[in-house]
Amino acid sequence: MLELLAPAGSPEALTAAVQNGADAVYLGLGDYNARRNAKNFTEADLAPAVSYCHLRGVRVYLTFNTLLTDRELPAAAEQVRRASQLGVDAVLVQDLGVLRAVRQAAPDLAVHASTQMTVHNLDGVKACADLGMTRAVLSRELPASEIEYICTHSPIEIEVFGHGALCMCYSGQCFFSAVVGERSGNRGLCAQPCRMKYGWGGRPDSYPLSLKDACLAQRLRQLRKLGVRCLKLEGRMKRPEYVAVITRIYSTLIKEDRMPTEEEMKSLEEAFSRQGFTQGYFDDKKGPEMFGVREEKTPEPKELFAQARQSYGNQENPRVDVKLYAMIRPGEPVRVGAEDPEGRVVTTAGDLPQPAQTLPLTAEQVEKQLSRTGGTPYRCLGVKALVEPGLNVPLATLNALRRQVLEELSVQRQTVPPVHVGQFQPGVRYENPSSPPALTVTVRRAGQVSADLLRQAPAILYLPAGELAAHPECVKKLSRETALGVVLPRVAWDREMKQLREDLERARDMGAAEALVGNLGMIGPARELGYTLRGDYGLHVFNAQTLKELKRLGFASATASFELKLAQIRDLSKAIPLEGVVYGRLPLMITENCIIKNRTGQCTCQGENILTDRKGERFPVVKAPGCRNEILNSKKLFLADKPDWKKVGLTYARLLFTTENPWECAQALERYRGESQWAPAEFTRGLYYRGVE
Numbered sequence: 053m054l055e056l057l058a059p060a061g062s063p064e065a066l067t068a069a070v071q072n073g074a075d076a077v078y079l080g081l082g083d084y085n086a087r088r089n090a091k092n093f094t095e096a097d098l099a100p101a102v103s104y105c106h107l108r109g110v111r112v113y114l115t116f117n118t119l120l121t122d123r124e125l126p127a128a129a130e131q132v133r134r135a136s137q138l139g140v141d142a143v144l145v146q147d148l149g150v151l152r153a154v155r156q157a158a159p160d161l162a163v164h165a166s167t168q169m170t171v172h173n174l175d176g177v178k179a180c181a182d183l184g185m186t187r188a189v190l191s192r193e194l195p196a197s198e199i200e201y202i203c204t205h206s207p208i209e210i211e212v213f214g215h216g217a218l219c220m221c222y223s224g225q226c227f228f229s230a231v232v233g234e235r236s237g238n239r240g241l242c243a244q245p246c247r248m249k250y251g252w253g254g255r256p257d258s259y260p261l262s263l264k265d266a267c268l269a270q271r272l273r274q275l276r277k278l279g280v281r282c283l284k285l286e287g288r289m290k291r292p293e294y295v296a297v298i299t300r301i302y303s304t305l306i307k308e309d310r311m312p313t314e315e316e317m318k319s320l321e322e323a324f325s326r327q328g329f330t331q332g333y334f335d336d337k338k339g340p341e342m343f344g345v346r347e348e349k350t351p352e353p354k355e356l357f358a359q360a361r362q363s364y365g366n367q368e369n370p371r372v373d374v375k376l377y378a379m380i381r382p383g384e385p386v387r388v389g390a391e392d393p394e395g396r397v398v399t400t401a402g403d404l405p406q407p408a409q410t411l412p413l414t415a416e417q418v419e420k421q422l423s424r425t426g427g428t429p430y431r432c433l434g435v436k437a438l439v440e441p442g443l444n445v446p447l448a449t450l451n452a453l454r455r456q457v458l459e460e461l462s463v464q465r466q467t468v469p470p471v472h473v474g475q476f477q478p479g480v481r482y483e484n485p486s487s488p489p490a491l492t493v494t495v496r497r498a499g500q501v502s503a504d505l506l507r508q509a510p511a512i513l514y515l516p517a518g519e520l521a522a523h524p525e526c527v528k529k530l531s532r533e534t535a536l537g538v539v540l541p542r543v544a545w546d547r548e549m550k551q552l553r554e555d556l557e558r559a560r561d562m563g564a565a566e567a568l569v570g571n572l573g574m575i576g577p578a579r580e581l582g583y584t585l586r587g588d589y590g591l592h593v594f595n596a597q598t599l600k601e602l603k604r605l606g607f608a609s610a611t612a613s614f615e616l617k618l619a620q621i622r623d624l625s626k627a628i629p630l631e632g633v634v635y636g637r638l639p640l641m642i643t644e645n646c647i648i649k650n651r652t653g654q655c656t657c658q659g660e661n662i663l664t665d666r667k668g669e670r671f672p673v674v675k676a677p678g679c680r681n682e683i684l685n686s687k688k689l690f691l692a693d694k695p696d697w698k699k700v701g702l703t704y705a706r707l708l709f710t711t712e713n714p715w716e717c718a719q720a721l722e723r724y725r726g727e728s729q730w731a732p733a734e735f736t737r738g739l740y741y742r743g744v745e
Contacts, residue, residue, distance in 0.1 A: 054276055054283045054306050057113070057211070058299045061288035062091035064364075066101055068296035069110075071364035073303025073371070076111035078144065080288065081135065083240065084116050084128045095134065102139045103466040108429045109372045109393065111141040116154070117166035118240045119147045119594040119613065121620065122478070129476035133157040139468035144189070145169075146224060146238070149597030151183060153476045160471040162186045167213065168224035168238070169572065170590070173546045174202050176573030181207045189213075189284065191222055192266065193644035194545070195336035196278060201546050203279030210279065214272075215298055215320070216286025218263040218330070220246040221641035225542055225590060228640040230615050231685055232669075236744040238592060238615065246641075247345070250663045252651055254670075260647045260663070264344040267320060267329035269312045272305055290324065293357035296364055297323040322353040333644065340650040370431040374461070376422045376454070378437040380405050380413065386445055388422065388453040390430075390461050398461045402453050408444040415439040421450045428458055479600065481625040484701030491724055492631065492706045494539055494568070495717065496674065498523035500709050504718035508725060509533040511704060514568050516541070518551075518677060521558035530563075537566030538583070540574040541677035542590040542642055548678055549577065556581050568611075575605065584608050589633060596625040603627045609703065614638060614689075617743040622700035629703035634691045635720055636708025637672065637684035638738060646681055648673055655679070672711050684710055690735035692723045697740070 058069035060079040069077050079101065080092040093101060105112050114135050120128055128150065132143060136158035143161055145151045146168035154163055164187040165171050165180040172191040180188045187209040190199065194212075203210050219226060229243045230236040246261035268275065268283070275283060283306075285298055301316050312320075321328065327344030363369065377389040377399075385401040405413075419435035490511035495501055498519050506513075509531040517538040520527070527536060538559045544552050556567075560581055567583035569575055570590025578585055587593065587602050587610030594613045602610050609629040612621045621632060648661050657675040664670050669686040676682040689708075691697045697705060707724060709717045719730040 054272065055281060056303050056306055057282050057284045059285055059287040059290070059295055061290065062292065063093065063097055063101060065292040065295045068292040068364040069299050070105060070108055071369045072296045072300040074110055074299050076113060077105060078113040078115055080115045081131055084118060084120065084131065095131070098135060099138050106139060107462055107465050113164065114140045114143045116150055117144045117146040117168045119238045119592050120150055122595045125149065125153050125595060125597060126476055129153040129157040132161065133473045136161040136471050136473060137468065147592060147594060147598060148601040149595040152597045152601050155184065156474050157476050158473055165189060167191060170222050170224040170542065171572065172543060173549065173573040174205050175576040176571065177202055177206045177208065179572040179575055187211055192218055193222060193333050196274060196334055197336065198545050198547065199280065200278040209281040211282035211284055212275065212280050213266060213286055214268040214283040215302065216265055218266050220261040220263055220643055222543055225642050227615065227638060230739065230744045231638055231640055234742055234744050236615055239744060241745050248666060250665050252663065254664050256664050256666050259343065259345050260650065262326065262345050263342055264326045264328055264330040265324065268331060268334060269302065269305060269317065269320060271331065271334060273309065293360040294323045296360035297356060300363065319356055322356050338645050342645060368427055368429060370425060370429055372430050373433040374430045375433050376435045378418050378422060378435065380418065380439045380443055380445060382440060382443060386449065386453065388457050390457045392461060392465065396461060396464050398457050398464065400453055400456045400460065402449050405443040405445045408442050412442050413439055413444050418450060421447055422454050425458065430458055478596065482627055484622065484626065485703055488698045489702040489705040491721065492704045493709065493721060494706060495709045498526040500712060500714050500717045501526040502714040502718055503529060505714070505721060506530055508721050510721065511535065512537050512566055514539045516677065517555040517559055520562065520564060521555040524562050535566055536564045537568060538564050539568045540570065540578060542570040543680060544573065544678060553577055579606065587611055589614060596627065599624065599627045615739055615744050618696050618700050618740045626701055630701065631704035631706055632697065632702045633689065633708050634697050634705045635689055635724065637688050637710045639682055640671065640685055641683040642676055643681045646679060648681065674710060687734050687736040688732045689738040690732055691737065693731065
């Protein structure tokens with residue numbers, strides 16, 4: 053059966069989820085989670101929350117799915133260690149450095165790969181398994197066919213989102229909120245820029261980035277057949293009443309194995325929607341019909357929410373099946389026992405039964421009395437009573453024995469077994485290199501590679517794998533001083549992998565030896581074909597532990613997150629050579645929906661496509677591998693007139709060319725070599741001085 057995983061953004065929401073049928077809940081502790089603006093839980097809240105859930109047979113998953121700095125890691129590791137001792141069932145992570153810290157601090161604790169890890173193909177799932185994770189939460193963009201392929205071959209459990217808000221960007225790859233508003237979605241403070249107005253032709257008159265909420269209530273049977281282990285409901289920022297409504301409906305549908313009624317679908321929509329729901333990603337039918345907004349004057353569903361509050365107020369909805377036993381024999385104490393679904397057996401004994409003066413006690417009377425478990429978390433599945441004739445026991449005695457045995461069972465269910473814990477150790481510190489960084493170049497199109505660019509001999513020249521395979525002529529004049537590399541896509545579904553491997557083979561035969569890898573799912577293909585692994589920004593190097601983990605995985609270098617300040621990059625202990633992006637339009641989003649096609653009805657991504665926001669900022673939208681979109685920043689990052697980037701311990705400094713023409717590419721490289729005074733008309737320093745929250 054599908055595990056139903058419900059959101060618990062607050063203690064009240066946790067109660068709402070549990071009392072309405074959740075099999076598990078996920079919650080955040082303090083600031084180390086992807087919903088820092090939710091009420092979340094304090095450490096004082098966590099112990100009673102875990103006890104409350106475990107008593108009722110509900111698992112508790114802790115979300116530690118954000119990027120953390122080196123300064124934050126010791127406190128985070130200590131929180132995870134204590135959470136493990138309190139009985140938390142699993143922790144969700146995004147950051148490879150956090151994963152490393154969890155393994156040290158709480159080696160017995162199960163780890164799940166958060167959707168923030170952008171796991172979307174089988175190689176990504178296998179990489180998670182190799183890292184010791186027991187479950188992967190897939191990207192929300194995947195259709196049923198891709199989910200089925202992954203589930204069929206996966207060595208670990210698969211979890212998918214079934215209901216709630218959809219991000220426009222692949223989770224874990226969105227930098228829009230950080231770059232534009234200094235509030236990082238990868239740090240739990242997304243400002244939801246996709247819900248704002250944008251437009252084409254300079255007019256921000258629509259909502260081309262605002263997706264409707266997902267609703268897979270009508271696809272539950274199919275999900276189970278696909279092999280999905282867990283269905284997740286989104287909503288840690290939502291009210292407890294919302295959590296109660298959606299949890300109750302999904303729980304009922306799963307248990308009764310049926311389709312939702314019209315009334316249930318109406319209740320889901322009343323609880324929260326953005327002009328209806330979408331199943332577009334799951335059905336592999338993308339397009340403008342997937343988009344919608346939350347209308348400002350949407351009234352609160354007072355009656356629905358009032359009913360919802362009744363379901364989790366002071367009311368206990370029994371959910372733990374127990375079997376009760378009784379033995380009443382002459383000359384022996386009255387014995388009562390209880391057994392829970394996990395096989396725990398508790399027994400207790402009372403006084404000796406007395407000879408019956410009038411009517412003797414019957415087995416039926418005992419069974420009826422012991423089955424009265426109302427007001428407790430327990431649901432009586434049946435009573436077996438051995439009652440020898442001619443005896444009598446006061447009903448009050450049976451009631452007291454029932455209470456005693458259930459209370460002792462409750463104690464056992466809430467008892468946390470001993471776990472192994474350890475201490476987080478940052479490990480050896482590496483000194484920064486003293487030499488200035490060598491310049492590397494990535495281009496988006498082969499046409500950007502000119503003779504002037506090649507003449508300047510960057511240390512490494514990277515092209516997208518498919519672009520290089522299709523245009524071998526662009527690197528024929530490559531200098532011996534320049535290594536040739538490929539940029540692997542951050543997103544590539546399993547049905548795209550055959551073509552990608554063919555492109556990688558062709559590029560390798562042309563002399564490409566370096567692979568810029570920005571997703572766990574690209575490690576396997578690159579390694580199998582003999583490429584040197586170099587980490588791209590999609591792997592989020594935010595702390596020194598991530599660098600150590602990438603070193604363990606065989607990476608020769610990695611790219612620092614451009615959400616870090618230069619001072620933070622300087623202070624990183626660099627277990628492997630570090631690269632930094634020092635020029636170019638920073639990527640803001642990679643989207644499965646093609647907003648260009650949504651606007652025009654046809655593929656026109658080769659022309660200029662500019663998305664304009666409310667402030668008049670103009671964001672280029674370009675084609676990404678797999679007919680996806682990439683939204684780029686309105687201004688180019690430019691640091692050539694500042695010496696600081698040369699002094700932070702980078703081994704490589706990368707120029708990221710996207711919308712530039714060949715002349716601009718050559719000019720920019722020349723400027724960074726100190727041989728010209730060229731500068732873009734408009735530019736930004738990115739986050740290297742501002743930082744993010």
